[in-house]
Amino acid sequence: MYKVLIADPLSEFGIQQLLDASDVEVVRQTNLSPAELIDVIGDYDALLVRSQTQVTPEVLAAGKKLKAVGRAGVGVDNIDINAATQAGIPVINAPDGNTISTAEHSFAMLMAVARNIPQAHKKLVDGTWDRKSFQGVELNNKVLGVIGMGRIGSEVAKRAKAFGMTVMGFDPFMTEERAQKMGVTNATVDEICRKADFITVHTPLTKETRHIISTREFAKMKDGVRLINCARGGIIDEKALYEAITTGKVAGAALDVFEEEPPVDNPLVGLPQVVTTPHLGASTIEAQENVAVDVSEEILKVLRDEPFKNAVNLPSIPAHVMEKVQPYFTLGEKLGHFLAQVTVGSISEISIKYSGELTDVDTSPLTRTVLKGVLSFRLGEEVNYVNAPILAKVRDITVTEQKAAQNKGFTNLLTVSLKTTQETRTVSGTRLNGYGARIVKIDDFAIDVAPEGYLLYIHHNDRPGVIGRVGSILGENSVNIATMQVGRRDIGGDAIMMLSVDKPLTPELLDTMGELAEVKSVTQIEL
Numbered sequence: 011m012y013k014v015l016i017a018d019p020l021s022e023f024g025i026q027q028l029l030d031a032s033d034v035e036v037v038r039q040t041n042l043s044p045a046e047l048i049d050v051i052g053d054y055d056a057l058l059v060r061s062q063t064q065v066t067p068e069v070l071a072a073g074k075k076l077k078a079v080g081r082a083g084v085g086v087d088n089i090d091i092n093a094a095t096q097a098g099i100p101v102i103n104a105p106d107g108n109t110i111s112t113a114e115h116s117f118a119m120l121m122a123v124a125r126n127i128p129q130a131h132k133k134l135v136d137g138t139w140d141r142k143s144f145q146g147v148e149l150n151n152k153v154l155g156v157i158g159m160g161r162i163g164s165e166v167a168k169r170a171k172a173f174g175m176t177v178m179g180f181d182p183f184m185t186e187e188r189a190q191k192m193g194v195t196n197a198t199v200d201e202i203c204r205k206a207d208f209i210t211v212h213t214p215l216t217k218e219t220r221h222i223i224s225t226r227e228f229a230k231m232k233d234g235v236r237l238i239n240c241a242r243g244g245i246i247d248e249k250a251l252y253e254a255i256t257t258g259k260v261a262g263a264a265l266d267v268f269e270e271e272p273p274v275d276n277p278l279v280g281l282p283q284v285v286t287t288p289h290l291g292a293s294t295i296e297a298q299e300n301v302a303v304d305v306s307e308e309i310l311k312v313l314r315d316e317p318f319k320n321a322v323n324l325p326s327i328p329a330h331v332m333e334k335v336q337p338y339f340t341l342g343e344k345l346g347h348f349l350a351q352v353t354v355g356s357i358s359e360i361s362i363k364y365s366g367e368l369t370d371v372d373t374s375p376l377t378r379t380v381l382k383g384v385l386s387f388r389l390g391e392e393v394n395y396v397n398a399p400i401l402a403k404v405r406d407i408t409v410t411e412q413k414a415a416q417n418k419g420f421t422n423l424l425t426v427s428l429k430t431t432q433e434t435r436t437v438s439g440t441r442l443n444g445y446g447a448r449i450v451k452i453d454d455f456a457i458d459v460a461p462e463g464y465l466l467y468i469h470h471n472d473r474p475g476v477i478g479r480v481g482s483i484l485g486e487n488s489v490n491i492a493t494m495q496v497g498r499r500d501i502g503g504d505a506i507m508m509l510s511v512d513k514p515l516t517p518e519l520l521d522t523m524g525e526l527a528e529v530k531s532v533t534q535i536e537l
């Protein structure tokens with residue numbers, strides 16, 4: 011039974027599939043203090059949060075059983091991604107579900123600041139019919155600058171155009187073609203500052219975007235400009251914004267997010283020109299249902315060891331790539347695991363060669379499976395697809411990927427080599443139609459073995475009687491042979507035997523086999 015802790019309020023409808031899952035127990039405990047969370051997290055397999063709960067390195071370290079952290083929303087700045095990656099914990103977010111709600115909220119804020127709606131409302135509620143103080147501005151024919159033209163920024167731009175605004179957008183990933191298609195002028199931050207009547211930010215908060223709008227940028231802006239931040243506090247420098255408003259440069263600002271949340275003694279809150287909401291961008295029935303459904307679905311997949319998408323600490327795999335690489339995930343892992351068991355010495359290099367149709371796609375997800383297979387032999391459950399590359403790197407293991415169009419007759423062929431301080435060993439595998447995964451080559455020996463169960467890998471001299479003696483010893487010791495394959499280079503030369511057996515051999519029996527005449531080595535492998 012998997013235990014899932016929901017630490018921030020999530021939509022009941024959205025988490026229904028978790029509640030319905032017979033292999034999951036859901037516990038809802040919101041408003042836990044950091045110390046309380048650290049205290050309880052050790053019992054849980056997954057943790058689900060929104061933006062409130064801080065998932066610190068200490069929380070992750072205490073979460074000994076944690077297999078996933080889910081974020082029902084986009085921004086993951088409340089989760090220590092580095093620490094999660096080091097610990098091999100996938101962080102799953104729900105990037106699509108709240109786009110429209112946040113774009114609509116941003117637009118509502120833009121209109122509120124253009125027409126002083128909250129201020130006028132408040133005055134009327136307080137008893138004053140004041141029609142003079144709240145003259146606003148039209149949006150029609152005004153210039154809107156959008157910094158960050160991702161999901162939300164693009165939706166805001168679309169709505170602005172419907173209101174007759176000219177839109178200038180800045181995003182390092184926006185191509186000229188996409189800008190044209192959207193009817194947006196591709197601009198720099200500098201150009202936006204000089205020309206825009208309204209500026210809205212929709213980037214994540216990063217080192218680069220922190221204070222992307224500050225004193226220098228305000229100085230370039232038109233008098234009477236209005237700013238909107240429904241992304242993250244700190245993208246607009248709050249001190250510089252306060253200064254720009256109080257000196258009359260900026261006519262107004264609409265803020266849904268703050269450098270410190272909730273804001274404490276923040277002079278912007280309460281300024282007559284500033285409209286504020288308490289981080290409500292994603293707070294709609296629809297968005298909350300969407301993000302909770304999305305993240306619950308993904309968390310279930312992680313817990314059940316099924317392929318998942320949207321992990322922020324794993325590269326996402328497009329569907330057309332997934333279709334090609336997924337059938338090889340298990341094979342990749344098994345080839346790695348096989349080599350880790352047959353090699354001696356400490357590993358210095360893992361190289362993977364892909365040939366055939368796999369050369370057309372990004373094979374890095376497959377490389378992760380190979381690394382997991384190699385490293386998990388020694389490091390056990392500590393290794394997974396998230397942390398395998400880091401664990402290899404900290405151990406100074408070089409990982410190389412090679413692609414060769416030539417495929418030696420197989421639709422696809424994966425060849426993995428492991429270089430250690432003492433030797434280099436190589437294994438190749440493929441998937442055969444109707445037969446599934448097969449190991450087809452070990453070092454220089456052609457072979458055909460299913461990579462599963464208990465295997466005995468015997469290196470011997472090609473002499474009459476060796477195979478019979480091996481079979482007899484196993485039979486005398488009640489070890490049933492399921493399949494047997496032999497491979498040799500030349501008649502009477504170096505040869506290998508690969509047996510799959512129904513149960514593992516005792517160390518004593520392995521020693522006895524190793525002492526047989528003409529047998530050079532016997533290695534037991536479990537796949």
Ligand SMILES: NC(=O)C1=CN([C@@H]2O[C@H](COP(=O)(O)OP(=O)(O)OC[C@H]3O[C@@H](n4cnc5c(N)ncnc54)[C@H](O)[C@@H]3O)[C@@H](O)[C@H]2O)C=CC1
Nearest residue numbers: 084085112158159160161162181212213214240241291292
């Ligand atoms: N107020 C709220 O409740 C909500 C806030 N958000 C926040 O909104 C922001 C945007 O979310 P999405 O549009 O879903 O993300 P997104 O990832 O689709 O878009 C972000 C865009 O910012 C761009 N970007 C990154 N660095 C940049 C830079 N230096 N200059 C200009 N652009 C840059 C990226 O290229 C990307 O296109 C995030 O910070 C997210 O956390 C999201 C949902 C709700």
Ligand SMILES: O=C(O)C(=O)COP(=O)(O)O
Nearest residue numbers: 060061062083084085292
């Ligand atoms: O999705 C995001 O990035 C948000 O900021 C929404 O935050 P929330 O889930 O409403 O606490």
